[in-house]
Amino acid sequence: MSPKEKEPKDVLTEALHQVKSESLSGDEMGQAGDRVWAALEKQATVAPAQVDRIEGCEDYQALIPEYVARQLNPARRTLLEYHLRECVACRKVLWMRRNPQAQQTKQATMPGMRPAFKWAIAACLIVAFGLFQYLLLEKYVLTDNSFNAVAEQIDGRLMIIEANLTKPVAVGQEISLEQVIRTGRDSNAVLRLKDGSLLEMKDRSEISLDSSSRGPVIRISRGSIIVQAAKQQEGRRLSVDANDCRVTVKGTVFSVTRATKGSRVSVIEGEVWVQQGKDTKVLKPGQQLSTHPSLRPASVAEEISWSRNVDKHVALLREFVILGQDLVDGMASAGLRYQSSLLPLIPQDAVFYAAFPNVTDSFGQAYDAFRQRVNENPELSAWWQEKNQSDSDLTPEEAIARLRRVGQYLGQEIAVTVTGGDSNSSVLILADVKDNNGLRSALQDDIAKLNGMGDRQVAVWVDNPAQLTPGNETEGLFFYLKPGLLAVSSSAAEIQRVAVANVANLPSSPFAERLAKTYAEGAGWLLAADMQRLIAPKAVAEEQKSEVTEQLGLTDFQQLIVEQKSVGGQLQSRAVLSFNQKRRGMAAWLGEAGPMGTLDYVSPDAFAAACFLLKDPALIVDEISGILQSSDSDAWQHLLEFQTKQGVNIREDLAVPLGTEFLFAIDGTLLPTPSWKIVAEVDDPARLQQAIEQMVAGINAEVQQEGKGSLTLIPETSGGLSYYRLAWTNGPEVTYMFWEGYLIMTPGQALLNQAVQYRNSGYTLAKSLTFRGLFPVETSDQCSGIIYQNFMPLVGSLAQYVPEQGTGLTPEQVSNLRDAASKMPPTLIVVTGGANDIVFSGRGLPGLNFLGMAAFGNLGSMVQMSPEALIQK
Template identity: 30%
Template sequence: MKNQEEMLDQAIKSMREAEPEAGEISASAEKVAGRLGIAFANDATIESCEDVQPLFGAYRAGTLSENRSVLVKAHLRECGVCLRRFHSGSGAVDWSTPKLMPARTHAVRPWAMGWAMAASLALAAAGTFMYKAYWQVPQGVRAEVQSIDGSASLISDSGSRVLAVGAELKEGDQLRTSGGSHAVLRLSDGSTVELNERSAVSVGARGRNMTLDLDHGAVIVKAAHRTSGHLYVKTDDCSVAVTGTVFSVNSGIKGSRVAVAQGAVDVAHAGMHATVNAGDEFTTTQNLAPEPVSEQFSWSANRDQYIELLAQLSTLQHRIEQIPIPQRYGSDLLDRMPGDTQLYVSIPNLGDFVSQAKTIFEDQLRQSPVLQQWWSSGKQDKTAELDELVNKLHDMSQYLGDEMVIVALKQQKGNGFAVVADVQRSGLSDLLKQQFVSASHGALTVIDESALQNSSSGKPENGAYALVREKEVVFSNSIDTLKTIDAQLNAGSSGFAGSDFGQRIKSAYSRGAGVILAANLQEMLAGATNHGNKKGDAFLQQSGIAGVRYLIAEHRESNGTPQNHLNLQFSGTRQRVASWLGSPAPVGSLDFVSPNAALAVAGVSKDPTAIVDDMIAMMSTDKNGADEFNKAQSELGIDIRNDLAGNLGGEYLFALDGPVLPTPSWKAVIEVRDSGRFETTLERLAQAVNGHLQGKDAHGITIDASQAGGQTFHTVHNASTGVVLAEYTYSNGYMIIAPTRALVMDALHAHSTGDSLGHSASFKALLPVDQNENYSAVAYQNLGPVITPLLSHMSGESADALKKLASDSHPTAICAWGKDAGIEAASNSNLFGFDFLTLGRLLHSDNKQGAVSAEQM
């Protein structure tokens, strides 16, 4: 018996000595995860009750990140078991693997063997549970096709076939919609997915989680409320974790865009996490410019409810914009900011403004069922949270002066940001501690000067600091920044107001400040250059952008009329790209646009040949740049500088002028010096391009001339199909281009009769009140003429919503003018009143089809 025990001890010792290292275990786990098709991460993920419960302590203490807090809060809202455990104050059992201890040889007793067997069985049961919960591929279908508008195909291992309503998708199957088609899927968890045209998705499941893989295209997801697990939407460059929300994901060649209509989602991209709330969007690349969130839902079959919601929000915005913004004509904080301040933003104390806005919102909410539905979706305590937030802001505002200043400072460890305000009554420290420190998220650490001096450099793990002084309060997430500003406030005047940058800000105050944004771009670019790449730095120098100095933006109100002004200043005469905007001059191209145009953007440039010279000079810095330019000229058979640019006059216009449905009535107007030579150049270009087109899908163009009413018109045809691509003519030194000859003739009529936008009294009334007779660029929009014709094609709630949208839509104009050492722009519209992108919703293909159908009836 003793010999047997020794043999067993020796066997156990050998097994322990063969225990793999932690790194080997991690690597093996990663390989297994890869084969199972799941993501492996060393950090704990939040996917079930077992993941959430260990975080209760940190959630109560407010030390969780915002992303993880959102997921924990969402889980508590949906899981009664965890909610009871959370309120009871108990945590979860810690199932983490215990730390391995050094191997020791000892005698194994029978009772010890029993406990070992029990532990092994427990671990096996836990492993089986974990496998089924997170890794096992469930049986059954993943989704069912609820509707198809057009055609859709199923791509699987067995091939492809056309889908019908009621078809089922299994693990690994991919659904693709054709051009002009839409489809709706119902996932096995109850979520619905709406697919736009030319989109491809597949659905997978692992344990309690489902994953919608968006290969390309756009989807709108209405995620079902879950008691466990999450729905994930994945693209090539991001992953979206959701439950109980409505959101869209669009994946294209540039990257991905996520937009949220209801609730909140967690987006993982490039190793970072971001929380996207309702009304916000997230893009995975800077090349994707922001656009209205509603644009991401405009193709939906439920777009009518979005239009109605948009109309209600537009009315709400219009009412809030009527609240006057307090103005200041000076600031005692300006000269007490550090001398190396690079960004200075001044906003008024908005406590009373926010309270008035809340009152307006509540009134609008009572009157609009659509707003009520939107507001009540998702979280059940939105109204209470809004009341709490507004009350906190209003209470705090009563302790502060008439403005708050946001500054960015240049520091050794990077830029430091802070918010500074005067304190006009005592008790602010107690208020902040009561309202913010006691809050569940614990977002603010309130300190005084004594505590500041004893604080070490760094940032709080969560939230920010509030330094409450006798006469000022400073908010920042950096102790170093707080110490810098505290020292300057104690020292008094810094001389910043007397600096060149400070003088520009002081001048803005003298005109009456509503909101001021001032940036020392020269210093900012210098800092970025020191840490940037050589190619980027070289481009800034070659393009002339490196010569930029200051940006001063102002918003104020005068007699109830908003006034916006932007001033981009350079250190000397504008060079290269920065000089392409010409000096103010008459914009004659506006005379070819009717007063009822929905959109017109016109401008003048410096001499086009000088622009080509700039481009050649910039390309010459690249060792292959000049060769590529000469090669292009040789292949095109023209001299780009003399034949093309040399015949242009430097004035350009693009407009939407006429019906937008079924095809937008666009027109372009270009100033031309010598129409004969320019036409010859265009025809040579067409021949050269046609000569380089190859393949069965290549479509060349032909240009044919014809006479009508003594005017020569040129028609551009698709050489393969004969379809008319555009029509153009030359008149009064301009080339007028449009999709049809009728639109070209309309432009000629507007010019000859004087019934044009350029002569419109209502258009001129929108122009800023300043010393300029002319401008370098003008941008104009008026949605009224676009929306009104649509009413004849709609009825019921959609028509009512469009009427509201039309009544709240007002024409707006922005004017810009170039100076030797600067560019200025001004507008008498509200800060966010310019709404070019709303046109996109009205030009949607489904709206076009509806208009065609209505006209045929």
């Protein structure tokens, strides 16, 4: 065969190769696209689609060529446009019809998959495989798959639920992991988990058991359970998964109810962590959390009234509340200290200082009364004996006995100080001593036991500090005792410094001088931080942000002093944040102390109220504007554009007409609509109303173009009162009115009438004897702000709201709960702005009750700590 006489398949192969290797220029591609587009236009014009009946997307897409060419009749154009709003596929066809060249260009220029992208896919697959392997490992290797439970008591029916079977459970029968178990109608059961925890199930409740590498998991699908969690090993937790929240504990008593609307968690004894989404809350005895506001408020008594152990649970709740109050009373009885022999010994670079009285006697008395009440109740006595079963850790009885034994040899004050920064910080504990020999004997015995509990020496007794070598410290603590003084530190240098210190010749520091003034006024429980020293390193590290923080006045902090002491027989809490110059920036936005008229529009039955006197609003706007102009030009430009679109000047039209007093309150029912109210002082109501009307018009002009509804502002009159109703299309609405120099805003007109009636009748929060009785003794007649809350009736933690009928509780149980609830009063925080400081004060401040935190949280965890964890603490 001659070269010219090729096989047909060879000719085809060569032709394909030439086509593949040939590249077209951009102009040639563009010309080809133009020819295709011209042909399509001609075809669309000459041969329009014939669609007699529109039945689906195919028919709508056939109308698109005429729609693009503007040849579609109005009726069909309306139908097509309405369909295009809802159909993504047809909108894509419309886009392709209008942009045919875009698709050709995309296909012509689409590159092959990059090598880096291939490696990224491979890496993702490897990571996914590794994660899958870890999940398998955790599920079948790290997890204790032998975890199960035993049915200990059954009243009625307890069943195992499978796909198409229901198997009865007998007493003593084991419940395996992931088995779904359910109690029948009018039935309840008690399960004992493998770790010793007790799980009590109400009738018609359904759960399953699971286990993870972190500890046992109880999954509740519906109904109510009460869990008496056994003490968990180090690093492990017991969890209850209710789908919309997760409850985690180490050893406590609590209940969980899973309903259609949501879940409710109530605490009887101890402390639990409740995680809901990204938020985690800590609940103490008598407290409760609901995952949805529509859940009917229920007291803790109602939550546990079905339990066979209701007497024990009610007694526990009552005793822990009484114990907490006894501890607080013991704090109040501690005398004030007007000087300190420990303060001169703190280091020059101290950044934190805490000092508290030796309350061993009052603590011991409260504990003795608690033990007596426990012994008189068989249920509580059995519970306490179970808590004090001997194991490798200290029992509560042993820990309390050791604290009392050491405390009896100490003097009137104990202090803790922290020095240095994050990298070279050290802790120093100082205590007055009244019996050196007794304390030496007690501490040496405890140190020997402490070292014997671990695998290394964690505590060292020091007789001669000069023999210590600073810089070669272990991770333990050094104990040093000299006449009248005990020093404990992780730093050998600190022990040596205290050993040779001469109090009379010790240099002072601004931080120590400020603390000395606090002692001169009488000190109780004291916490202090040198904010200036703490903030300085961070300010240097964040030089880019220094200009903004400087303008906001956030670099002016000097010291924070928090104290709690007895004044006039009442336990008072006080926090003072001082500045190194006159308040400026954000700190100056809080106004000076003065009268508050907005409180006259709030009733004494309000759940919460917050009222503040602020600096001139126009000056605040000026400061914010100056910061935006110098630090964020984009934000400043957006603000100017917003004002232009709305036709409103924020400073002149909104800030200038306002006064300096603002209040927010929740005053009334929460269902179906929360009864909130906003009250603001107004100097020029007409100007402010004009600005509101202008903003409503501006917003409507913008949103109506996008088809998002509109705002309506309607003036109305009812009961002789003129007000405005501001509503969004098919959305929420608010009502507001101007009354006697104030703007009052609520979610409904009836609440406006109520606010005016409260003021006219004098039935106001400001005149309530209960509210006024919450003001601290040391505060002046006027203040800059108040924060008030009385939520306990709402969340159901106050048993005085439990009816005597219909709860399943006996009159004696209801009486005990009401007695315990009476010891949990509302709280009030008073804020006062001074020239160079801001003072927070109150009685029963949440989060500032040091002894309460120790009693319900840290004490229990410290008792159960390992020696290593104790040293780290």
